[in-house]
Amino acid sequence: MADFERIAFVASETRDAVDACAALVKRYGNAPPAEADAIVALGGDGLMLQTMHNHMHSRIPIYGMNRGSVGFLLNDYKKNRLKERLAAAEITVIHPLRMTVRDVKGAAHEALAINEVSLFRQIHQAAKLKIAVDGTTRMGELICDGVLVATPAGSTAYNLSAHGPILPITAPLLTLTPISPFRPRRWRGALLPNDAHVLIEALEPDKRPVSAVADHTEFRNVASVEIAEASSIDIFMMFDPGHTLAERILAEQFGY
Structure with missing residues (x-):
């Protein structure tokens, strides 16, 4: 003891x-x-x-x-x-998530998230996003208010409010959950292995600006966001x- x-x-x-x-x-x-x-x-x-x-x-x-x-x-x-x-x-x-952001001016930013990494529309227009997992495009166009990737620890927080699944704390999983999806309307998200590498790109970022948030650290006017578990922490x-x-x-x- x-x-x-x-x-x-x-x-x-x-x-x-x-x-x-x-x-x-x-x-x-x-x-x-x-x-x-x-x-x-x-x-x-x-x-x-x-x-x-x-x-x-x-x-x-x-x-x-x-x-x-x-x-x-x-x-x-x-x-x-x-x-x-x-x-x-x-x-x-x-283990936290590592978020790597590239904004519309080409600058790179990084932050860590214990609960989730979230992308949100910045204005009245819905966001248009493209989602790739481990280098393969899985969603060519998602029209929505946003999307998030949550850890098991964060699955009972904002992810649950967005109707995402609750993950057991020891599950080697991440949850990818849309926020108010418009098209495809019935897409409820996906469960991903915890070693997955997620790339989310903003389509039409000048017309439909998007922000990215790792827990409480926010970057605005993003072009792309890479998300992966920081397993060494x-x-x-x-x-x-x-x-x-x-x-x-x-x-x-x-x-x-």
Whole structure:
């Protein structure tokens, strides 16, 4: 059983999160994140996502406690026995997506996404997109509000709202989900192997401008977007036994 003597705390700006952080720091101290055995994030799912982005390359496990609203990615908040909870926690390893954007001026941009990479129409006109998977064109023209590629961890977020499938957290899959498709009207998307390389090109980008978003990083007026799993990056999420992310995703499919 690992020792968790050095704990780093981060909190959102809400009063509940700030007060909880102060109480925990008083009891357990507050190590610099780079020297910590674990990072404890206090807030909602947004704060947890931000914390994972901020420490994506550190390989330090992150344990979230809910001091926000939704808390799908978080454990229950309790002040007592935190070190024992950390020692008993189960770890889920996830990998982000790497988004490489080329804009209409030819400039390249890159960002990482834990949940999903999304493309959206920028104006009143629908986007026209072309989709290739591993070098083969699979959709010559998709007229839609947008499209997204989601990880298993992100499949219960925006992807689910767009009627995409929920993926078990350990499934070696990505989901490709259209957002309000107009043509082909009945296309519901596709499941892809997690090592797939997806290329999405904007057709008529001057007339129908498109933006691309990796979680909360946005680039506008894109010409093409390449998406692939960044399998070399490991993010370690910690959950109390019986309340793992795998269990939560499974439960979500049954409506509770």
